[in-house]
Amino acid sequence: MGARHGGYPDPVLRVGLIGCGAIGSVVARELSGGAVERAELTAVFDLVVDHPLRVQDRESLLSRSDVVVEAAGHGALRAHGVAVRESGTDLLVVSIGALADEDLESQLRQAEGGRLFLCTGAIGGLDILRAAMLFGPLEEVAISSTKPAAALSRPWMGEDVLDALADGSVPVTVFDGPAREACARFPESANVTATLSLATVGFDRVRVQMVGDPEATGVRHVVSASGVAGNYELSFENAASPDNPRTSAVTAYSVLRALTDMQRPPVSFL
Ligand SMILES: NC(=O)c1ccc[n+]([C@@H]2O[C@H](COP(=O)([O-])OP(=O)(O)OC[C@H]3O[C@@H](n4cnc5c(N)ncnc54)[C@H](O)[C@@H]3O)[C@@H](O)[C@H]2O)c1
Incomplete structure (x- = not known):
């Protein structure tokens, strides 16, 4: 052969x-x-x-x-x-x-x-971020994931956050921290966050924001990165799988x- x-x-x-x-x-x-x-x-x-x-x-x-x-x-x-x-x-x-x-x-x-x-x-766009890292370090890599407010309630959240999500009048940032913690707190969002972390600066340096938006009907991820090579912003709004609403x-x-x-x-x- x-x-x-x-x-x-x-x-x-x-x-x-x-x-x-x-x-x-x-x-x-x-x-x-x-x-x-x-x-x-x-x-x-x-x-x-x-x-x-x-x-x-x-x-x-x-x-x-x-x-x-x-x-x-x-x-x-x-x-x-x-x-x-x-x-x-x-x-x-x-x-x-x-x-x-x-x-x-x-x-x-x-x-x-x-x-x-x-x-x-x-998600995608990892090719250009990896090319940028060969040019010089990426100083900031972040991902902001916006989901329907009701989908983000978790038992570990405080009363005030749960009330704000339930009230549903304005977007609420329910998490802002490193990717490793985001993956533990929101396992259903872990795949895109993990992919970005592994392809760029790692789980402890990628910053994650999770936002509950009363107006949102689906999920929107916005990746931003900056370094000597340039500034990048990539956004993703994927249709859900008909067989599993959590999967794009x-x-x-x-x-x-x-x-x-x-x-x-x-x-x-x-
Ligand atoms: N990388 C990404 O961007 C991305 C995006 C969406 C989902 N995912 C991940 O992909 C995986 C599959 O997603 P899905 O929506 O198809 O899930 P799914 O629940 O629809 O299907 C999973 C299938 O795997 C089978 N299964 C579970 N454990 C098994 C085992 N130990 N041995 C053999 N079969 C087993 C189940 O019976 C089921 O049929 C999940 O881990 C999900 O988080 C990754």
Whole structure:
């Protein structure tokens, strides 16, 4: 078997999937429909969801895969991530927020074997921020996430904040602090925050603001960064997945884009 541009054996990239929910089911459907050239869905590992390519255990998944896409959740990444890499299989992680746990992050990074790919998921623009960091340090990196006020109430909030969110007349900033704490307090927002942190200045230096807006109907993330290379502001308003309102529908397509790019097609954006 000859190696292709990306180092995978011919003729097709065999893709195994952990998790066949809102993201995984779209990835599975699109791969089966030929959305990614020279890639084929070969195994689906889900605790609950059935699929014609379903396998019952990790060994069966690994024996059928050149790359495993994790789209199942923090627990699944913790349970299988290191073993996937150690088997020599590449791992594409979608549950990036799990890496806010320092122990898991270092275990995943240190595992030897297959490569570790972090899917950019529901945000982007990381390419220019990483280029800017090669020019010189980014002094400030921040992300502001605005959500419907009612969606941001948490039991740990004070009475005054809960009242302001419930009253619903003006936007309320319910959190302003480092990304690591934001990921712990708002785990459902952890993926984009974690992706930005990992791609730029880290969980302890990215500043996160969470805003509850009575007028908001969806989620809006605004990333800002500045340094010697320039000033950047990137905003994202993603449509929700019809199967999981907490997941942006575009995330599944980000997986497909990653599977395309990791094969280094002859014409690609780098
Ligand atoms: N990177 C991003 O920007 C981004 C965006 C949205 C969601 N996500 C993350 O992607 C992951 C999947 O999201 P989703 O909306 O598809 O979730 P989902 O709940 O719709 O689907 C998850 C699927 O994984 C299965 N599963 C759970 N644990 C498993 C395990 N240990 N082994 C095998 N299967 C298991 C479940 O049965 C379910 O079918 C979540 O962690 C979510 O936070 C990341």
